[in-house]
Amino acid sequence: MARTLIRELARLAGAQTGVRTGAAADPAETVTVHGWINALRLQSRMQFVVVRDHTGLVQVTHRRGGDGDPVEAALERLTPESAVKITGTVVANPIVKLGGLEIRPERVEIVALAEAGLPIDEHSGPEHRLDWRFLDLRRPERQLVLAVQTTVEQAMREVAAEEGFTELHSPKLMGAPSESGAEVFRVGYFDRTAYLAQSPQFYKQLAIAGGIDRVFEIGPVFRAEPSYTSRHATEFTGVDVEIAWIEDVEEVMAFEERMLHRVLSRVTERHGEAIRELLGVEPVVPALPFPRVTMAEALARLRATGWDPEGVAEDLDPEGERRLAALVAEEHGHAFVFVTDFPASVRPFYHHRRAADPSVTASFDLLWQGLEITTGAQREHRYEVLRAQATEKGMALEPLASYLDCFRYGTPPHGGFGLGLGRVLMVLLGLGSIRDAGFLFRGPNRLTP
Template identity: 85%
Template sequence: MPRTLTADLRAHVGESVTVFGWVHTLRLQRRMQFVLVRDHTGTVQVTHPRGGEGDPIEAAFESLTAESAVKITGRVVDAPQVKLGGLEIVPERVEIVALAEAGLPIDEHSGPDHRLDWRFLDLRRPAAQLVMAVQTTVEQAMREVAAEEGFTELHTPKLMGTASESGAEVFEVGYFDRTAYLAQSPQFYKQMAIAGGIDRVFEIGPVFRAEPSFTSRHATEFTGVDVEIAWIEDVEEVMAFEERMLHRVLTRVAERHGEAIREHFGVQVTAPALPFPRITMADALARLRATGWDAEGGRDDLDPEGERRLAALVAEEYGHAFVYVTDYPAAVRPFYHHRRAGDPGVTASFDLLWKGVEITTGAQREHRYEVLCTQAREKGMELAPLAQYLDCFRYGTPTHGGFGLGLGRVLMLLLGLPSLREATFLFRGPHRLTP
């Protein structure tokens, strides 16, 4: 008999169906046996009156353990007294696909690190599966907008012959008779595509950062969403595209998962108003310092506390959870960021904060070869390791700009999760390379 998902049982009342799933709980009473069976769409109660000696269903249920994999064939009955969907299955046949060992290694009291050790069991939780379902919708919505607006999706190399940007915070790997590096970002390759005449570039792929960070929002491997747009007049075009993309993302998530997210996470998902508020870095610093805040070391940049405070100020003034912080000083931005014509100490760049957490860094890029070389030297960088990258700007490269967004951070904030670990299928950090 073909499989019927628990979410579809209402359409089969009075019929015999087969459900595949895991034993969620067992209540084996003196007269009745109740087994809750869970699949990825929900849970159903299976109710069996004991038949006495020789009853194969009774014997099968007595042998079951929590999280055993089973196939249950039975008649779907309308049962208003059952809190779980008002339905139950009266079993006709029970197949034990795989019996789980008694005594599960994790339970609802297990800490996050222990749960990660047994991630395949942890993923069986409906809330954990919802995270992955939401991630799928988020990526689909991003690709939907990119396709509508003429983007080409690329897959850039993750093995590099030279360390990207400054060479800091990169993983070295053995590569035959030499050393290779895991890509910190597809930034250079996106710009190579722009120089190659692909006007709009889009990628969702892995990013590697050798940062010894132990915060709730850092990982050594994460999924990045990267965009690059050619022939722009100003960085505002890049910011406007990201707004449209995120608006579509949150609209789709609310449509498909809004009720489930409220049930499991207590979060109301709503699409944000457009446009997002903008504030220059100079203005942001002035406002924050007026509240008594100052960055560590007096730098003209935002630390996590500054981001949280700024988000609170914006929420109070604009009633908005998003804010673009623009016009970062050149001193705190990479050499390839375009500098404002009237103020070379300021870059045409931005960070996007959501709920007080940075989720995006972007900018207009410098497209002129001579200027790029000058700005790299100003940062104390040697030009030789950058030769292949710089070559892309020697033969006529258009104005362009783009951004990189952390998918895990978006999921973490969207669902109100306490850590990036819970927004990632298999987390990687300084002390975690398993499972």
């Protein structure tokens, strides 16, 4: 018999009771569900089993039949997380808490019996759960994260396609580091050293120089950061955008606003109820535009509150980001804020500098509930200026030759941003760690599973 998903059972039970049609009740429908054993309650007269698939939970109820009852014998053998196929009739029963219906089994097939004694439970810490990630992923709230991730990416691609972007897949093996050379993974590449891409930044700009006006990518990013925080990973999924012929970095920020507004609208429509039920989080679609504050204004306001950590004179530390977000939320009732106009001293050499004040870049970070999720800027498109800014930063020009060549033959003004998908999911779903915001986590101490 063909498989019936658990989410479809309510419709069948409704038809059986005449609820949907208003007609006389139809005969109980026979179904086959495939899934895992979520819970067992095997009493002296009755056997209650909860089966779970990726769409929900259903109770299986069986009255013991005595010696020779194959259903009773099969249910008695079951252990939590065993894989089963159960065929029976779906019956409406308002007493049952799981959707007001149950399955009366006629046949039980044990596809794969789980060993007794599971290695993780709901009290296990994140690192131990990651050791047994395949079991952890069976929990509905874990699968919801990946379902939401799918919707987030679909919505991003939807907006990019509507606005004329070309999706790229840039190389992840590079002949030179994509940033300053720090925090980079070196790998053997035949008779020389290659580097895992810290960013598709240079490739996005190569595409702009090649006449592709708007480019977009969702792909892996590698950072050799020895960081053990809840928001860092050594491999993560980045969302990268680059837009040509801009007049100002404001155009880049406005695009990101539109993209995130669509993302949160789609997630709320498709997953809002599940997010509230499983994670206890209320998704909110943000108003447009997002608040903006310059870095100089942010620093002045934060210092007025007593924030002034050593060694962060021109930038924000995580505590500063949280404090600033709290101020913006109090004043504007908004969870997002763009921090703009970072000093050139804390930005890469390829960021465009303001003509009115070359010590300031046309750049931004986007904070969401106090967590930085995006870094962006207008790029410097003039060849000689780029060379001078790289030299000023103490960078050797020879390793940058292929990148700098892109600006020798007429590259237009452009800008873009890089967004961390895992951080977006962390904030959106109220997750405590980026370890839970993706399929398989990679950090300084984790290369398995």
